[in-house]
Amino acid sequence: xxxxxxxxxxxxxxxxxxxxxxxxxxxxxxxxxxxxxxxxxxxxxxxxxxxxxxxxxxxxxxxxxxxxxxxxxxxxxxxxxxxxxxxxxxxxxxxxxxxxxxxxxxxxxxxxxxxxxxxxxxxxxxxxxxxxxxxxxxxxxxxxxxxxxxxxxxxxxxxxxxxxxxxxxxxxxxxxxxxxxxxxxxxxxxxxxxxxxxxxxxxxxxxxxxxxxxxxxxxxxxxxxxxxxxxxxxxxxxxxxxxxxxxxxxxxxxxxxxxxxxxxxxxxxxxxxxxxxxxxxxxxxxxxxxxxxxxxxxxxxxxxxxxxxxxxxxxxxxxxxxxxxxxxxxxxxxxxxxxxxxxxxxxxxxxxxxxxxx
Numbered sequence: 001x002x003x004x005x006x007x008x009x010x011x012x013x014x015x016x017x018x019x020x021x022x023x024x025x026x027x028x029x030x031x032x033x034x035x036x037x038x039x040x041x042x043x044x045x046x047x048x049x050x051x052x053x054x055x056x057x058x059x060x061x062x063x064x065x066x067x068x069x070x071x072x073x074x075x076x077x078x079x080x081x082x083x084x085x086x087x088x089x090x091x092x093x094x095x096x097x098x099x100x101x102x103x104x105x106x107x108x109x110x111x112x113x114x115x116x117x118x119x120x121x122x123x124x125x126x127x128x129x130x131x132x133x134x135x136x137x138x139x140x141x142x143x144x145x146x147x148x149x150x151x152x153x154x155x156x157x158x159x160x161x162x163x164x165x166x167x168x169x170x171x172x173x174x175x176x177x178x179x180x181x182x183x184x185x186x187x188x189x190x191x192x193x194x195x196x197x198x199x200x201x202x203x204x205x206x207x208x209x210x211x212x213x214x215x216x217x218x219x220x221x222x223x224x225x226x227x228x229x230x231x232x233x234x235x236x237x238x239x240x241x242x243x244x245x246x247x248x249x250x251x252x253x254x255x256x257x258x259x260x261x262x263x264x265x266x267x268x269x270x271x272x273x274x275x276x277x278x279x280x281x282x283x284x285x286x287x288x289x290x291x292x293x294x295x296x297x298x299x300x301x302x303x304x305x306x307x308x309x310x311x312x313x314x315x316x317x318x319x320x321x322x323x324x325x326x327x328x329x330x331x332x333x334x335x336x337x338x339x340x341x342x343x344x345x346x347x348x349x350x351x352x353x354x355x356x357x358x
Contacts, residue, residue: 040292042067043103044082044284045094047110049207051082053234056207056280059262060109060132063281067288077101091116099127105291107132107284111178117141128296130287132280133178139299142291144283147305148178149185149346150337151276152231154313154330155258156189158274159227160197161326164254169200169220171239173207173232181346182231182260182276188345192356193329200225204235213238221246221255227273229258236260243271256317263314275314283310307338 044064046057064080073079081103083094091113098106099120108117108131117131121138128140135143159168170186172179183201190197200220204212213235220228221242228243230236236259243257247270259267259275283304290296304310313330316323336342345351 039073039078040071040105040288041073041078041103042080042105042107042288043098043101044080044107044109045091045098045113046082046084047112047207048085048087049110049234050084053208054237054264054267055233055259055261056278057109057233059278059280060107060284062262063284064107064288066281067285070285070289071292077103088112088116092120095120095129096124099124104128105130105288105296109280110134111176128291128298130284130291132283135301137299141299142287142297143301144280144287145301145303146178146278146280146283146310147303147344147346148181148231148276148278148311149188149344150306151260151278151311151313152182152185152229153189153192153337153344154333155229155274155276156186156191157193157330157333158189158313158316158326159186159229159256159258160190160192160194161322161329162256162273162320163194163197163227165224165226166194166196167198167200167224167226169202169217169225169228171213171216171220171228171230171232171236172201172203173235174205175203177347179203179231180348184345184347184351186229186231186276187351188354188356189333191354192333204232207233207235209235210238210241214242217242217257226254227256227258229260229276231260231276233261236264237267240264240267240271244268247271256320259314265314265317269317270319272317273320274316277312277314279304279310279312306334 049057051057051061068080105128111133114134114136117129117136121129121141130142132144202216217239230239239257243255247255255271256273257271258273261278264275265272316326345354
């Protein structure tokens, strides 16, 4: 009788333990494995320009930081983070590392990465990727592109309205479609408001050579240009150095530079006229939010232009003599572009037939 009571008690203890264990496993599944996760993590692989390039990569990182802050995430594994690429040999390694560290969404920043993204995305079919400035046609990759020509167009208007020598310049990084869109839009903007202006165009052949950017800028300023727009990443840092140096030697001389991607007014308060904004930060944050909410646009292209607040123009420098006129003209053309009344050319071929009075 005594043994029977002990056996029954032991059975009850074991049954209770089984029930508690089942409840514990159920909660574990909800928090980690089979059910929903409590957090969403995002990682980013930079292009060779580095996360502090004052331009494209930096803007991307600022968007990721904004997403992290909005969602209460911390920098590092399980939150948001980046890996810097020193060369193109780092792309696949860095993408793989972020996948192994279980980031829910992995960004590849820049036109140089499509091959690396395609390779890793095919291997890691359960992982989600997003690439900026290129298109990869895979179901687990979202592609982000911009209408750079619209931002370039507004920069062209500002440059043409500012120049007193009727001579301006454009410095490109590499001759690729992205930069061709900036160039074509810029030249179209100049043509729209002051077609007699001469525009010098030169490419540096790289996005990380500030000394080359400075040499090109020096030649352009010396030949009479008084406004230069760059779409050259970290190479454009050389433009600002040259402009600042010249302004320091001759404070009364009109010397202007136009930045790109982010508001680069911090590169010289006396020389930066404005910047052609390419809101990579907005796009990165937007797509991360959509993915977190279960709306990952895999296999699709997300295109950001003026209408989507994906491109624009930074505030005109307060020291510009005709700031009010520039502001009014830019506003007028923004409305025309948004309404569809004007289609800004995105290639040199389209520029040839562009009619601003269309």
